[in-house]
Amino acid sequence: MSKASWLQSPLKLEKRPSDSQKIAYLSPVLAIALTLISGGLLFLFLGHNPLTALHTFFIAPLSDVYGWTELGIKVAPLLLCAMGLTLCFRAKIWNIGAEGQFIMGALGGGFVALQFLDAESAWVLIPILLAGIVSGMAWAALAAYLKTHFKVNEILSTIMLNYIALNALLYAVHGPLKDPNGFNFPESALFADAALLPVFSDDYRLNISLLFGLFFMVAIWTLMSRTWVGYQIHVLGEDAAAAKYAGFKQKKLTWFALLACGALAGLAGVSEAAGPVGQLIPAISPGYGYAAIIVVFLGRMHPVGILLGSMLLGLTYMGGEMVQIEMSLPKSLTGLFQGMLLFFLLACDLLISYRVVRNKSVNVSVAREATSA
Amino acid sequence: MMARLLLKGITKTYPGCIANKDIDLAVKAGEIHALLGENGAGKSTLMKIIYGVVKPDSGQLLWEGEATQITGPSHARQLGIGMVFQHFSLFETLTVAENIALGLPEADSKNLDALSQRIKTVSEHYGMALDPQRYVHTLSVGEQQRVEIVRCLLQDIKLLILDEPTSVLTPQEVKSLFKTLRQLASEGCSILFISHKLDEVTDICEGATILRHGEVTGDCNPQAVTSQDIARMMVGDDTPLTENYEKAEGDLSQRPTVLNIRELDFKSDDPFACALHGLNLEVKQGEILGIAGVAGNGQDELMSLLSGEETCANDRINLLGQDMGNWSPARRRELGFAFVPEERLGRGAVPNMSLKENALLSSSHKGLLHTNWFNKGLIKFDQVKQLTTTIIEKYKVKCGGLEAQAKSLSGGNLQKFIIGREIEQNPKLLVCSHPTWGVDIGAAILIRHALIELRDQGCAIIVVSEDIDELYQISDRLCAICDGHLSPIKPTRDITIDTLGQWMAGHFNTDENTNKQTEELAHV
Numbered sequence: 001m002s003k004a005s006w007l008q009s010p011l012k013l014e015k016r017p018s019d020s021q022k023i024a025y026l027s028p029v030l031a032i033a034l035t036l037i038s039g040g041l042l043f044l045f046l047g048h049n050p051l052t053a054l055h056t057f058f059i060a061p062l063s064d065v066y067g068w069t070e071l072g073i074k075v076a077p078l079l080l081c082a083m084g085l086t087l088c089f090r091a092k093i094w095n096i097g098a099e100g101q102f103i104m105g106a107l108g109g110g111f112v113a114l115q116f117l118d119a120e121s122a123w124v125l126i127p128i129l130l131a132g133i134v135s136g137m138a139w140a141a142l143a144a145y146l147k148t149h150f151k152v153n154e155i156l157s158t159i160m161l162n163y164i165a166l167n168a169l170l171y172a173v174h175g176p177l178k179d180p181n182g183f184n185f186p187e188s189a190l191f192a193d194a195a196l197l198p199v200f201s202d203d204y205r206l207n208i209s210l211l212f213g214l215f216f217m218v219a220i221w222t223l224m225s226r227t228w229v230g231y232q233i234h235v236l237g238e239d240a241a242a243a244k245y246a247g248f249k250q251k252k253l254t255w256f257a258l259l260a261c262g263a264l265a266g267l268a269g270v271s272e273a274a275g276p277v278g279q280l281i282p283a284i285s286p287g288y289g290y291a292a293i294i295v296v297f298l299g300r301m302h303p304v305g306i307l308l309g310s311m312l313l314g315l316t317y318m319g320g321e322m323v324q325i326e327m328s329l330p331k332s333l334t335g336l337f338q339g340m341l342l343f344f345l346l347a348c349d350l351l352i353s354y355r356v357v358r359n360k361s362v363n364v365s366v367a368r369e370a371t372s373a
Numbered sequence: 374m375m376a377r378l379l380l381k382g383i384t385k386t387y388p389g390c391i392a393n394k395d396i397d398l399a400v401k402a403g404e405i406h407a408l409l410g411e412n413g414a415g416k417s418t419l420m421k422i423i424y425g426v427v428k429p430d431s432g433q434l435l436w437e438g439e440a441t442q443i444t445g446p447s448h449a450r451q452l453g454i455g456m457v458f459q460h461f462s463l464f465e466t467l468t469v470a471e472n473i474a475l476g477l478p479e480a481d482s483k484n485l486d487a488l489s490q491r492i493k494t495v496s497e498h499y500g501m502a503l504d505p506q507r508y509v510h511t512l513s514v515g516e517q518q519r520v521e522i523v524r525c526l527l528q529d530i531k532l533l534i535l536d537e538p539t540s541v542l543t544p545q546e547v548k549s550l551f552k553t554l555r556q557l558a559s560e561g562c563s564i565l566f567i568s569h570k571l572d573e574v575t576d577i578c579e580g581a582t583i584l585r586h587g588e589v590t591g592d593c594n595p596q597a598v599t600s601q602d603i604a605r606m607m608v609g610d611d612t613p614l615t616e617n618y619e620k621a622e623g624d625l626s627q628r629p630t631v632l633n634i635r636e637l638d639f640k641s642d643d644p645f646a647c648a649l650h651g652l653n654l655e656v657k658q659g660e661i662l663g664i665a666g667v668a669g670n671g672q673d674e675l676m677s678l679l680s681g682e683e684t685c686a687n688d689r690i691n692l693l694g695q696d697m698g699n700w701s702p703a704r705r706r707e708l709g710f711a712f713v714p715e716e717r718l719g720r721g722a723v724p725n726m727s728l729k730e731n732a733l734l735s736s737s738h739k740g741l742l743h744t745n746w747f748n749k750g751l752i753k754f755d756q757v758k759q760l761t762t763t764i765i766e767k768y769k770v771k772c773g774g775l776e777a778q779a780k781s782l783s784g785g786n787l788q789k790f791i792i793g794r795e796i797e798q799n800p801k802l803l804v805c806s807h808p809t810w811g812v813d814i815g816a817a818i819l820i821r822h823a824l825i826e827l828r829d830q831g832c833a834i835i836v837v838s839e840d841i842d843e844l845y846q847i848s849d850r851l852c853a854i855c856d857g858h859l860s861p862i863k864p865t866r867d868i869t870i871d872t873l874g875q876w877m878a879g880h881f882n883t884d885e886n887t888n889k890q891t892e893e894l895a896h897v
């Protein structure tokens with residue numbers, strides 16, 4: 001605070017007496033608006049009409065039923081990962097590892113699916129899904145163990161585990177799980193039809209993973225708002241000293257939050273492999289685990305907000321593909337839009353507890369120098 | 374003689390609180406001057422203003438008679454002001470010489486050998502042996518402090534500021550530090566000594582300024598007045614006792630014991646914590662035991678051990694016949710333990726949560742959760758709501774309703790809420806840490822009445838406080854804690870305020886005193 005006053009800029013940030021609820025809800029809207037403006041400028045500099053480009057990116061993908069079902073395919077994994085992360089973030093456990101847990105879920109579930117290539121009964125889905133869930137949990141358990149036993153910062157451990165998970169997947173599809181009849185492509189064999197999640201209609205790819213997402217959205221929200229465990233997680237995140245005072249078991253809660261998140265991210269991963277993809281490929285995740293972090297903050301950790309956030313982030317994937325097809329722009333615009341969203345959101349969130357005021361201390365100190373001279 | 378440092382009308386406000394209001398302070402050359410005050414009295418802010426870390430909103434600072442604007446710590450060092458913070462700023466993986474070189478101007482730090490030689494000379498001159506080649510992580514806390522002091526002495530120092538320098542030292546280290554300080558002062562260096570330990574201040578300081586709630590409440594010569602007088606100025610409340618509370622009736626020793634602590638030793642991992650040595654304590658049903666003492670003498674550690682936030686060997690602490698030294702806080706609560714911690718926000722209550730949610734924090738074992746298999750673990754929100762309403766009405770908590778955030782309440786109202794929440798659990802043992810600290814008079818009276826009423830219902834209560842008047846008003850028996858040792862425990866009416874003062878300073882062997890007093894009385 002004192003450093004800020006040395007800078008003597010005409011404006012300064014001042015802490016609000018209490019956080020502004022209004023700004024808390026306004027901030028995501030503001031961040032989206034700023035992202036759209038910056039995105040528009042970007043398209044302008046790339047030599048395109050910004051309005052047409054933004055239309056292609058955000059509106060054209062949803063112009064038909066097929067588009068909406070494709071959005072559903074993207075929303076399901078985002079929703080699952082985001083609800084798991086909400087649980088961790090509520091406890092201020094900064095789990096960045098949903099991506100790794102997602103990949104391990106896909107790998108573990110995929111491994112089981114590849115053992116049932118001749119399966120004809122849909123019952124095989126149960127061991128496949130369970131294997132995915134357990135794999136995701138196991139991956140999260142590594143971070144939980146490191147955090148509770150060695151006080152390893154979970155941000156670092158989970159990020160590093162993400163890369164290990166990715167390399168494990170790459171090893172698998174280049175080696176033991178590579179399709180023997182796949183012309184040496186780094187891909188597994190296609191799963192049996194019975195090992196794929198049922199779709200709602202044969203015309204579209206949308207499968208029941210969206211129901212998993214919606215179910216766990218309600219379940220996690222009930223846990224957070226109605227149960228003693230959820231309450232303890234909330235207290236732990238808000239005020240660790242109070243949690244200790246009340247006698248909550250910090251380590252157990254940490255394990256619970258991380259394992260639950262690992263389970264949901266693992267489920268999302270296996271649903272992707274045994275869903276729209278139908279096999280194991282190196283790029284099994286287009287970054288759902290990372291995008292889900294943005295979803296959680298954009299959605300203000302509220303289920304409705306998270307659902308809307310999942311839809312927006314899901315749309316950025318489709319928009320990226322759309323501008324590549326229609327306007328020959330790179331698909332990596334998706335990542336750019338996601339990044340802008342997060343940065344603008346973090347910037348706007350500063351205004352929840354601070355407000356911008358004119359720096360009066362400049363005048364005061366000048367006046368004081370005048371009188372003392 | 375001209376004062377080396379003179380502050381006139383220094384005021385500093387932070388949003389929502391006045392840290393310093395109209396402070397005057399004068400430190401003469403070669404004087405050891407104490408700055409005294411309770412936690413939160415504004416001592417640290419004032420120090421930071423002198424050292425240039427914080428800018429005052431108004432007021433004047435005269436350095437050797439000239440109005441000066443200290444723009445930052447480096448400017449302060451140029452002027453000859455050095456400061457040793459309570460928490461050191463040393464790199465553990467570097468040597469003593471390297472650490473000191475980092476803080477010096479480039480010209481002085483280039484030649485590490487020459488610097489090492491200077492460090493040796495200076496440290497030996499002041500009787501603080503230091504090996505410049507040693508790595509900081511191998512040094513004791515006392516030696517690390519020497520590094521910080523020597524770092525200041527290498528420059529041409531005229532004023533040395535020490536922020537609670539003795540809080541981390543052993544008695545022997547304190548002695549040698551004081552020797553060094555006396556030598557420094559005799560050579561003309563002024564020393565500003567921040568503390569809240571009265572015996573140290575009366576030991577080495579020639580002048581003292583006392584702060585309370587950000588204002589100067591007195592200047593004195595610690596050699597000429599009693600610790601008592603200084604304590605009065607620190608704690609305030611010099612008004613005569615207007616309230617009287619009935620003491621517990623009958624012979625306390627006949628009552629059943631609720632809490633029994635036997636030979637409790639404790640050493641925390643935290644180097645800034647106070648160790649406890651052989652504590653023995655017994656609390657009977659229906660009595661209030663007061664524990665006096667200056668902050669930082671082991672109260673916090675004792676409280677944490679009682680609440681279960683820290684644990685010890687199981688048989689050291691016995692509650693209602695159950696050994697429970699290593700029990701979790703939740704298990705202790707089920708047995709009938711309740712606790713009002715010193716920190717209201719950020720321990721006793723979660724700042725961002727509503728009163729309803731905060732009511733649940735420590736009361737979950739009182740039937741606020743469903744227990745049948747079907748909905749086990751779900752919260753009974755109706756009951757929580759009812760409990761919150763009861764607390765708010767019964768303890769007259771002024772608030773914006775059940776959904777008001779804990780941090781929106783004033784200190785007094787939040788304290789009433791927390792005390793109410795703990796009392797409504799019908800505890801067998803209630804432990805209160807500084808129950809009325811920083812609370813307005815109305816709330817303080819309500820809180821004291823509530824405690825007395827609870828006592829009369831048969832609850833055993835321990836009150837830890839720095840407010841001596843309050844302890845005399847409500848305690849049935851009294852003792853003091855000093856440097857992790859507990860004084861004898863005696864009925865309040867048998868303890869003179871002088872004896873208690875002695876106990877607070879660590880002189881427990883008071884037989885001589887009592888004898889002298891009896892003699893004096895006989896004489897009269």
